[in-house]
Amino acid sequence: MESNIIVRVANGGDTHYAQTITDEMESSAKARGTGIAKRSPEYVAKKMEEGKAVIAVLPDGTWVGFCYIEVWGHEEFVANSGLIVSPEYRKTGVAKQIKQTIFNLSRERYPEAKIFGLTTGLAVMKINSDLGYEPVTYSELTDDEEFWAGCKSCVNYDILMSKDRKNCMCTAMLYDPKDHYEPKETSEEFKQNSKLYERFMKIKQSKLLTIFRKKESGNGGAAKPKSLFHYFFSF
């Protein structure tokens, strides 16, 4: 990471960045051609005011990156969502540092909560693995209706609903403080096999699309996968 980038917990003085952040979230999603739960500048600003967000900036005030915390199911679950890095600062380790900072903040503020995320991106899966997250089926995530309502603005929402909310294009990953294992093992397994996982992810997504297009119904599975391989074969 560029040494002059400051990664810190956001506050009320950062709300002027909210519009830039939501604009970048939207244009990045368009460029990737993937779905995203849209967030308004007001929502992002509120997260900053509540101290439930992490921002990366340069000393001159240039915005570099962002991520925020959402709390679900009466604090049983915490999601670290909306990770975004400004295109010119990508691939230098900024996202890694933002995710580490928001993970620490989540653990401090909600030590009992399970931390989870939904993503279509290999970079985020890598970072999550390093932090000790495991891939899980959607049945292990919160059943809070409000969380799932956030997916309504995603282009893949019809696919999610056609699978009874049991599966979709995103991979679910979860850190459970009560069932915590040594992250090194999964992290190394992930690194060694990341090309393979990328392929599995594409296969999973194309299968889901085929099934959706044929309007067939399916079962996303309820059991907790034993390994990353198991997960990718469990759709």
Ligand SMILES: CC(C)(COP(=O)(O)OP(=O)(O)OC[C@H]1O[C@@H](n2cnc3c(N)ncnc32)[C@H](O)[C@@H]1OP(=O)(O)O)[C@@H](O)C(=O)NCCC(=O)NCCS
């Ligand atoms: C995804 C995103 C946040 C990554 O930010 P970044 O600052 O470039 O990521 P980092 O430099 O910290 O890289 C973290 C790891 O992911 C890898 N990585 C980064 N971009 C990658 C990509 N496009 N494909 C595969 N791996 C990638 C890095 O090599 C690094 O792995 P390593 O630890 O093995 O070296 C950034 O590309 C982005 O903002 N994308 C658009 C929004 C988005 O997709 N958000 C995620 C929504 S869930």
